[in-house]
Amino acid sequence: MRFLHTSDWHLGKTLKGRSRSDEHEAALSEILDLVRREQVDCVLITGDLFDSQAPPPESERLAFNFFSELRGLNVSAVIIGGNHDHPRRLLAIRDVFRLIDIHVRPEPVRPVDGGVIQLQKNGERAEIAVLPFVTAGRIEDAAKLMGPEIERFQGYAERIAAMSDTLTKSFSAKTINLLMAHLYVDGAQTSLSEREIHVAKPYAVSPQTFPSTAHYIALGHLHRPQEVAAPSRAMYAGSILQLDFGERDQQKRVVVIDAKPGRPAAVESYPLASGRQLRDVSGTLDELKAASESFGNDLLRVTIKVDKPTSGTADTVRDILPNALEIRLDYPRQEAEPMQIAGADPHDLFTRFYMHQRASSPSDEMSALFRKLYEEALDASV
Ligand SMILES: [Mn+2]
Numbered sequence: 344m345r346f347l348h349t350s351d352w353h354l355g356k357t358l359k360g361r362s363r364s365d366e367h368e369a370a371l372s373e374i375l376d377l378v379r380r381e382q383v384d385c386v387l388i389t390g391d392l393f394d395s396q397a398p399p400p401e402s403e404r405l406a407f408n409f410f411s412e413l414r415g416l417n418v419s420a421v422i423i424g425g426n427h428d429h430p431r432r433l434l435a436i437r438d439v440f441r442l443i444d445i446h447v448r449p450e451p452v453r454p455v456d457g458g459v460i461q462l463q464k465n466g467e468r469a470e471i472a473v474l475p476f477v478t479a480g481r482i483e484d485a486a487k488l489m490g491p492e493i494e495r496f497q498g499y500a501e502r503i504a505a506m507s508d509t510l511t512k513s514f515s516a517k518t519i520n521l522l523m524a525h526l527y528v529d530g531a532q533t534s535l536s537e538r539e540i541h542v543a544k545p546y547a548v549s550p551q552t553f554p555s556t557a558h559y560i561a562l563g564h565l566h567r568p569q570e571v572a573a574p575s576r577a578m579y580a581g582s583i584l585q586l587d588f589g590e591r592d593q594q595k596r597v598v599v600i601d602a603k604p605g606r607p608a609a610v611e612s613y614p615l616a617s618g619r620q621l622r623d624v625s626g627t628l629d630e631l632k633a634a635s636e637s638f639g640n641d642l643l644r645v646t647i648k649v650d651k652p653t654s655g656t657a658d659t660v661r662d663i664l665p666n667a668l669e670i671r672l673d674y675p676r677q678e679a680e681p682m683q684i685a686g687a688d689p690h691d692l693f694t695r696f697y698m699h700q701r702a703s704s705p706s707d708e709m710s711a712l713f714r715k716l717y718e719e720a721l722d723a724s725v
Contacts, residue, residue, distance in 0.1 A: 344467050344519055347383040348598040349374055350563035351582040353427065354402035356394035358621075358642065359668040363584055364401055369617035370583045371409045374597055377613055378418055381599050384464050386418060389563025389580065390425025390476055390525030396432065410445050419444040421460055424475035425525045425563055426541045448473045451485045451506060458489070458510050467519060467604065472510035474503070474524035476564070479545050499545040500529075504552040514556040519602040522553065522575075525563040531579065534566045535589030553577060558608040559600045568596050568612070576610055584618035588644050588669075591621040625673070628656075632663050644669040651702040674702050689717055 354367055378386060393402055413420055422445065424430050430449035437447040451474055452458045462469040477485045479499050486493040486502040493505040503526060514520035527533075529547035542565070553560050555574035562571065567590065568581030580598050585591055595615045602608040624631065624638065625646035645667045647660055657670045676699055684692065693713045697705045705713070 344384045344464055344469055344602055345382055346385050346387055346600040346602065347378055347381065348387045348389065348561045348578065348580045348600060349583060350389040350580040351391045351566055353391055353394040353582060353586055354405055355398040356586055358587065361642065361668055366584050366618045368405055370615055371405060373615055373617045375409065375412050377597060378416060383418055383599065385462060386413060386420040387523055387561045388420060388422045389523050389561050390423050391427045391563060392422060394427055396429035410440065410443065414443040419462060421446045421471055421473065421523060423473050423523050423525055424449040426476045426538060448475050450475050451477055451489060453489055454510055454513065459513055469519040469521060470513050472522045474507060474510060474522065476525040500548045500552065503548050507552055507554065511554040511556065514554060516605050518604055520557045521559055521561065522557050523561045527564055528562065528571050531565055531571055532567050532569055536566050536587035537564065550577065558602040559610060566590055567593055576608065583615055585621045588621050588623065591623065628659065635663055638664065638666065641666060643667045646671045646673050649674050676702060690714060
Protein backbone atom coordinates (compact mmCIF):
# COMPACT_ATOMS: atom_id res chain seq x y z
CA MET A 344 0.00 0.00 0.00
CA ARG A 345 1.14 3.53 -0.69
CA PHE A 346 0.65 6.44 1.67
CA LEU A 347 1.25 10.16 1.40
CA HIS A 348 2.03 11.95 4.64
CA THR A 349 1.36 15.68 4.91
CA SER A 350 0.88 17.92 7.93
CA ASP A 351 0.37 21.32 9.50
CA TRP A 352 -1.52 22.97 6.66
CA HIS A 353 -2.65 25.81 8.92
CA LEU A 354 -5.30 26.84 6.41
CA GLY A 355 -6.41 30.41 7.09
CA LYS A 356 -3.07 31.56 8.44
CA THR A 357 -2.09 35.06 7.39
CA LEU A 358 1.38 36.58 7.55
CA LYS A 359 1.49 40.21 8.73
CA GLY A 360 -2.06 40.54 7.46
CA ARG A 361 -1.29 38.98 4.06
CA SER A 362 -3.56 36.10 3.03
CA ARG A 363 -1.81 32.88 2.02
CA SER A 364 -4.95 31.37 0.56
CA ASP A 365 -3.74 31.32 -3.06
CA GLU A 366 -0.54 29.59 -2.01
CA HIS A 367 -2.45 27.08 0.07
CA GLU A 368 -4.72 26.31 -2.85
CA ALA A 369 -1.72 25.81 -5.13
CA ALA A 370 0.08 23.58 -2.61
CA LEU A 371 -3.00 21.40 -2.10
CA SER A 372 -3.40 20.99 -5.82
CA GLU A 373 0.30 20.08 -6.06
CA ILE A 374 -0.31 17.41 -3.41
CA LEU A 375 -3.30 16.07 -5.35
CA ASP A 376 -1.11 15.80 -8.45
CA LEU A 377 1.37 13.75 -6.42
CA VAL A 378 -1.41 11.53 -5.09
CA ARG A 379 -2.39 10.78 -8.70
CA ARG A 380 1.11 10.40 -10.06
CA GLU A 381 2.43 8.26 -7.19
CA GLN A 382 -0.72 6.13 -7.07
CA VAL A 383 -1.27 6.77 -3.41
CA ASP A 384 -3.89 4.68 -1.61
CA CYS A 385 -4.29 6.74 1.53
CA VAL A 386 -3.34 10.28 2.64
CA LEU A 387 -2.20 10.78 6.25
CA ILE A 388 -2.71 14.27 7.69
CA THR A 389 -1.10 14.69 11.09
CA GLY A 390 -3.00 17.66 12.49
CA ASP A 391 -3.33 21.43 12.35
CA LEU A 392 -5.51 21.35 9.27
CA PHE A 393 -6.71 24.82 10.20
CA ASP A 394 -4.78 27.63 11.81
CA SER A 395 -7.56 28.80 14.06
CA GLN A 396 -10.37 27.19 15.98
CA ALA A 397 -12.86 29.13 13.85
CA PRO A 398 -11.38 29.01 10.35
CA PRO A 399 -12.70 31.36 7.63
CA PRO A 400 -15.11 29.80 5.09
CA GLU A 401 -12.45 30.11 2.36
CA SER A 402 -10.19 27.76 4.34
CA GLU A 403 -12.98 25.26 4.80
CA ARG A 404 -13.67 25.40 1.07
CA LEU A 405 -10.01 24.55 0.34
CA ALA A 406 -10.05 21.63 2.76
CA PHE A 407 -13.41 20.22 1.65
CA ASN A 408 -12.52 20.52 -2.04
CA PHE A 409 -9.29 18.64 -1.40
CA PHE A 410 -11.16 15.77 0.24
CA SER A 411 -13.83 15.59 -2.42
CA GLU A 412 -11.05 15.40 -5.04
CA LEU A 413 -9.56 12.51 -3.05
CA ARG A 414 -12.92 10.78 -3.16
CA GLY A 415 -12.96 11.18 -6.93
CA LEU A 416 -9.62 9.38 -7.04
CA ASN A 417 -10.91 6.65 -4.73
CA VAL A 418 -8.20 7.51 -2.21
CA SER A 419 -8.88 7.36 1.52
CA ALA A 420 -7.45 9.61 4.21
CA VAL A 421 -6.89 9.78 7.94
CA ILE A 422 -6.93 13.16 9.71
CA ILE A 423 -5.93 13.62 13.34
CA GLY A 424 -6.48 16.74 15.44
CA GLY A 425 -3.62 19.14 16.17
CA ASN A 426 -3.32 21.77 18.85
CA HIS A 427 -4.69 24.43 16.50
CA ASP A 428 -7.75 22.44 15.49
CA HIS A 429 -10.99 22.65 17.38
CA PRO A 430 -11.78 19.04 18.39
CA ARG A 431 -15.52 19.59 18.23
CA ARG A 432 -15.29 21.26 14.83
CA LEU A 433 -13.52 18.16 13.51
CA LEU A 434 -16.05 16.00 15.30
CA ALA A 435 -18.84 17.85 13.49
CA ILE A 436 -17.62 16.66 10.08
CA ARG A 437 -16.47 13.21 11.17
CA ASP A 438 -19.56 11.19 10.28
CA VAL A 439 -20.05 12.82 6.88
CA PHE A 440 -16.38 12.32 6.02
CA ARG A 441 -16.67 8.68 7.08
CA LEU A 442 -19.05 8.15 4.15
CA ILE A 443 -16.28 9.07 1.71
CA ASP A 444 -13.67 6.92 3.46
CA ILE A 445 -12.01 9.85 5.23
CA HIS A 446 -11.36 9.05 8.87
CA VAL A 447 -11.30 12.00 11.26
CA ARG A 448 -9.97 11.59 14.78
CA PRO A 449 -10.13 14.82 16.78
CA GLU A 450 -8.97 13.33 20.09
CA PRO A 451 -7.33 10.13 21.37
CA VAL A 452 -9.73 7.20 21.76
CA ARG A 453 -9.39 3.49 22.58
CA PRO A 454 -8.41 1.14 19.76
CA VAL A 455 -11.95 -0.31 19.61
CA ASP A 456 -13.48 3.16 19.45
CA GLY A 457 -11.50 4.14 16.38
CA GLY A 458 -8.04 4.66 17.87
CA VAL A 459 -6.83 2.11 15.34
CA ILE A 460 -8.14 2.38 11.80
CA GLN A 461 -8.08 -0.74 9.67
CA LEU A 462 -7.67 -0.23 5.97
CA GLN A 463 -7.99 -3.00 3.38
CA LYS A 464 -6.68 -2.56 -0.12
CA ASN A 465 -5.43 -4.94 -2.79
CA GLY A 466 -5.44 -7.85 -0.36
CA GLU A 467 -3.28 -5.99 2.18
CA ARG A 468 -4.32 -4.72 5.58
CA ALA A 469 -3.01 -1.62 7.31
CA GLU A 470 -3.36 -0.90 11.01
CA ILE A 471 -3.23 2.85 11.50
CA ALA A 472 -2.91 3.84 15.16
CA VAL A 473 -3.78 7.48 15.84
CA LEU A 474 -2.67 9.77 18.63
CA PRO A 475 -4.21 13.24 18.09
CA PHE A 476 -2.94 16.17 20.14
CA VAL A 477 -4.03 16.32 23.74
CA THR A 478 -3.32 19.19 26.14
CA ALA A 479 -1.55 18.69 29.44
CA GLY A 480 -4.79 19.67 31.16
CA ARG A 481 -6.70 16.83 29.49
CA ILE A 482 -4.04 14.12 29.37
CA GLU A 483 -5.20 12.45 32.57
CA ASP A 484 -8.78 12.07 31.33
CA ALA A 485 -7.61 10.98 27.88
CA ALA A 486 -5.33 8.31 29.38
CA LYS A 487 -8.10 7.07 31.67
CA LEU A 488 -10.44 6.81 28.73
CA MET A 489 -7.84 4.86 26.77
CA GLY A 490 -7.49 2.14 29.39
CA PRO A 491 -7.69 1.73 33.16
CA GLU A 492 -4.19 0.21 33.21
CA ILE A 493 -2.80 3.58 32.13
CA GLU A 494 -4.03 5.23 35.31
CA ARG A 495 -0.89 4.39 37.22
CA PHE A 496 1.24 6.50 34.87
CA GLN A 497 2.13 10.04 35.88
CA GLY A 498 3.10 13.00 33.76
CA TYR A 499 2.48 13.90 30.14
CA ALA A 500 5.28 11.98 28.43
CA GLU A 501 4.68 8.77 30.40
CA ARG A 502 0.98 8.81 29.68
CA ILE A 503 1.57 9.44 25.97
CA ALA A 504 3.99 6.50 25.96
CA ALA A 505 1.40 4.25 27.62
CA MET A 506 -1.26 5.36 25.14
CA SER A 507 1.10 4.68 22.25
CA ASP A 508 1.69 1.16 23.63
CA THR A 509 -2.04 0.50 23.92
CA LEU A 510 -2.72 1.77 20.40
CA THR A 511 0.02 -0.25 18.72
CA LYS A 512 -0.62 -3.63 20.36
CA SER A 513 -2.30 -5.00 17.24
CA PHE A 514 0.74 -4.35 15.03
CA SER A 515 1.82 -7.68 13.54
CA ALA A 516 4.07 -9.17 10.88
CA LYS A 517 1.02 -9.70 8.67
CA THR A 518 -0.07 -6.08 8.62
CA ILE A 519 1.21 -2.71 7.51
CA ASN A 520 1.74 -0.83 10.76
CA LEU A 521 1.51 2.94 10.99
CA LEU A 522 1.34 5.35 13.90
CA MET A 523 0.19 8.96 13.46
CA ALA A 524 0.77 11.51 16.22
CA HIS A 525 0.62 15.26 16.76
CA LEU A 526 3.14 16.01 19.45
CA TYR A 527 6.57 17.39 20.25
CA VAL A 528 9.39 14.87 20.21
CA ASP A 529 12.19 15.87 22.56
CA GLY A 530 15.26 17.03 20.67
CA ALA A 531 13.45 17.80 17.39
CA GLN A 532 14.02 21.20 15.80
CA THR A 533 11.37 23.90 16.11
CA SER A 534 10.94 26.92 13.83
CA LEU A 535 9.73 29.62 16.25
CA SER A 536 6.42 29.51 14.40
CA GLU A 537 4.78 26.74 16.38
CA ARG A 538 2.69 27.79 19.36
CA GLU A 539 5.47 28.18 21.89
CA ILE A 540 3.67 26.79 24.88
CA HIS A 541 3.09 23.50 23.04
CA VAL A 542 6.74 22.86 22.14
CA ALA A 543 8.15 23.02 25.65
CA LYS A 544 7.94 21.05 28.85
CA PRO A 545 5.82 19.21 29.79
CA TYR A 546 5.03 18.42 26.13
CA ALA A 547 8.41 16.94 25.21
CA VAL A 548 7.99 13.24 24.51
CA SER A 549 10.97 10.91 24.23
CA PRO A 550 11.45 9.27 20.82
CA GLN A 551 11.85 5.99 22.75
CA THR A 552 8.11 6.29 23.38
CA PHE A 553 7.48 4.88 19.93
CA PRO A 554 7.20 1.19 19.02
CA SER A 555 9.86 -0.64 17.03
CA THR A 556 7.15 -2.50 15.11
CA ALA A 557 5.92 0.37 12.92
CA HIS A 558 6.67 0.65 9.22
CA TYR A 559 6.46 4.39 9.61
CA ILE A 560 5.58 6.94 12.27
CA ALA A 561 3.89 10.03 10.82
CA LEU A 562 4.46 13.06 13.01
CA GLY A 563 2.84 16.46 12.99
CA HIS A 564 3.28 19.66 15.02
CA LEU A 565 6.75 20.90 14.07
CA HIS A 566 6.88 22.89 10.86
CA ARG A 567 10.42 22.01 9.86
CA PRO A 568 10.51 18.81 7.80
CA GLN A 569 12.78 16.36 9.61
CA GLU A 570 13.41 12.75 10.43
CA VAL A 571 13.48 11.78 14.09
CA ALA A 572 15.77 9.05 15.42
CA ALA A 573 13.32 6.55 16.90
CA PRO A 574 12.89 2.74 17.09
CA SER A 575 10.93 2.91 13.78
CA ARG A 576 11.28 5.36 10.88
CA ALA A 577 9.68 8.57 12.10
CA MET A 578 9.24 11.84 10.22
CA TYR A 579 7.76 15.25 10.68
CA ALA A 580 6.31 15.98 7.24
CA GLY A 581 6.43 19.67 8.21
CA SER A 582 4.13 22.45 7.05
CA ILE A 583 3.36 22.84 3.33
CA LEU A 584 4.16 26.58 3.19
CA GLN A 585 6.81 28.65 4.92
CA LEU A 586 4.32 29.98 7.44
CA ASP A 587 6.52 32.49 9.19
CA PHE A 588 9.97 34.07 8.79
CA GLY A 589 11.34 31.49 11.23
CA GLU A 590 10.71 28.96 8.42
CA ARG A 591 12.58 30.82 5.67
CA ASP A 592 15.07 28.58 3.86
CA GLN A 593 13.06 25.45 4.68
CA GLN A 594 12.26 23.26 1.68
CA LYS A 595 8.69 22.14 2.26
CA ARG A 596 7.72 18.62 1.26
CA VAL A 597 5.42 15.68 1.64
CA VAL A 598 6.49 12.09 2.30
CA VAL A 599 5.43 9.06 0.28
CA ILE A 600 5.61 5.69 2.01
CA ASP A 601 5.51 2.39 0.19
CA ALA A 602 4.81 -0.35 2.74
CA LYS A 603 4.31 -4.09 2.60
CA PRO A 604 3.80 -6.46 5.53
CA GLY A 605 6.91 -8.05 6.96
CA ARG A 606 9.55 -5.77 5.41
CA PRO A 607 10.83 -2.22 5.88
CA ALA A 608 8.96 0.55 4.12
CA ALA A 609 10.43 2.66 1.32
CA VAL A 610 10.18 6.29 2.39
CA GLU A 611 10.71 9.19 0.02
CA SER A 612 10.36 12.99 0.29
CA TYR A 613 8.80 15.06 -2.49
CA PRO A 614 9.59 18.78 -2.42
CA LEU A 615 6.68 21.21 -2.80
CA ALA A 616 7.18 24.20 -5.09
CA SER A 617 3.91 26.11 -4.68
CA GLY A 618 4.53 28.30 -1.65
CA ARG A 619 6.29 31.62 -1.92
CA GLN A 620 9.71 31.91 -0.30
CA LEU A 621 10.10 34.13 2.73
CA ARG A 622 13.25 36.18 2.65
CA ASP A 623 15.23 38.65 4.78
CA VAL A 624 16.75 41.52 2.81
CA SER A 625 18.69 44.55 3.97
CA GLY A 626 20.39 47.59 2.49
CA THR A 627 19.98 51.27 1.79
CA LEU A 628 16.96 52.46 -0.17
CA ASP A 629 19.07 52.69 -3.33
CA GLU A 630 20.57 49.24 -2.86
CA LEU A 631 17.15 47.69 -2.35
CA LYS A 632 15.78 49.52 -5.38
CA ALA A 633 18.60 48.14 -7.50
CA ALA A 634 18.09 44.60 -6.21
CA SER A 635 14.28 44.60 -6.27
CA GLU A 636 14.04 42.57 -9.50
CA SER A 637 16.08 39.75 -7.98
CA PHE A 638 13.59 39.28 -5.13
CA GLY A 639 11.02 37.87 -7.56
CA ASN A 640 7.83 36.83 -5.89
CA ASP A 641 9.36 36.33 -2.44
CA LEU A 642 7.65 37.75 0.64
CA LEU A 643 10.12 40.04 2.34
CA ARG A 644 11.23 41.13 5.75
CA VAL A 645 13.17 44.31 5.06
CA THR A 646 15.84 45.99 7.14
CA ILE A 647 16.48 49.41 5.66
CA LYS A 648 19.67 51.28 6.45
CA VAL A 649 19.15 55.00 7.07
CA ASP A 650 21.12 57.77 8.78
CA LYS A 651 18.23 58.57 11.06
CA PRO A 652 14.59 57.66 11.22
CA THR A 653 12.33 59.85 9.13
CA SER A 654 8.62 59.43 8.76
CA GLY A 655 7.47 57.97 5.46
CA THR A 656 10.46 55.68 4.98
CA ALA A 657 8.29 52.58 5.36
CA ASP A 658 5.85 53.87 2.72
CA THR A 659 8.71 54.49 0.30
CA VAL A 660 9.94 50.93 0.87
CA ARG A 661 6.46 49.54 0.21
CA ASP A 662 6.30 51.51 -3.05
CA ILE A 663 9.54 49.93 -4.24
CA LEU A 664 8.89 46.47 -2.75
CA PRO A 665 5.17 45.65 -2.69
CA ASN A 666 5.99 42.27 -1.11
CA ALA A 667 7.61 43.86 1.94
CA LEU A 668 5.57 42.49 4.83
CA GLU A 669 7.72 43.79 7.64
CA ILE A 670 10.00 46.83 7.57
CA ARG A 671 12.62 47.63 10.16
CA LEU A 672 14.82 50.72 10.25
CA ASP A 673 18.49 50.31 10.98
CA TYR A 674 20.35 53.50 11.92
CA PRO A 675 23.31 54.36 14.10
CA ARG A 676 22.11 54.73 17.65
CA GLN A 677 24.20 56.69 20.06
CA GLU A 678 26.21 54.41 22.26
CA ALA A 679 24.35 54.39 25.52
CA GLU A 680 26.60 55.49 28.33
CA PRO A 681 25.63 53.92 31.60
CA MET A 682 22.96 56.25 32.89
CA GLN A 683 23.32 57.63 36.34
CA ILE A 684 19.68 57.97 37.20
CA ALA A 685 19.87 58.88 40.85
CA GLY A 686 20.25 62.62 41.21
CA ALA A 687 20.19 63.27 37.45
CA ASP A 688 18.09 66.03 35.96
CA PRO A 689 14.92 64.41 34.52
CA HIS A 690 14.98 66.65 31.48
CA ASP A 691 18.56 65.65 30.80
CA LEU A 692 17.63 61.97 31.12
CA PHE A 693 14.76 62.47 28.69
CA THR A 694 17.03 64.18 26.16
CA ARG A 695 19.58 61.37 26.30
CA PHE A 696 16.89 58.74 26.00
CA TYR A 697 15.35 60.53 23.01
CA MET A 698 18.73 60.85 21.27
CA HIS A 699 19.41 57.19 21.84
CA GLN A 700 16.07 56.18 20.33
CA ARG A 701 15.81 58.65 17.47
CA ALA A 702 19.40 59.68 16.74
CA SER A 703 18.46 63.38 16.97
CA SER A 704 17.76 65.88 19.74
CA PRO A 705 14.18 66.52 20.75
CA SER A 706 12.69 69.68 19.25
CA ASP A 707 12.09 72.69 21.52
CA GLU A 708 8.42 71.90 21.34
CA MET A 709 9.03 68.30 22.44
CA SER A 710 11.26 69.45 25.30
CA ALA A 711 8.62 71.89 26.48
CA LEU A 712 6.00 69.16 26.31
CA PHE A 713 8.17 66.86 28.40
CA ARG A 714 8.66 69.58 31.06
CA LYS A 715 4.94 70.23 31.19
CA LEU A 716 4.08 66.55 31.55
CA TYR A 717 6.79 66.03 34.14
CA GLU A 718 5.48 68.89 36.25
CA GLU A 719 1.95 67.65 35.97
CA ALA A 720 3.10 64.21 37.09
CA LEU A 721 4.91 65.75 40.07
CA ASP A 722 1.84 67.71 41.04
CA ALA A 723 -0.32 64.63 40.77
CA SER A 724 2.00 62.60 42.97
CA VAL A 725 1.85 64.95 45.97
MN1 LIG B 1 0.66 21.92 16.12
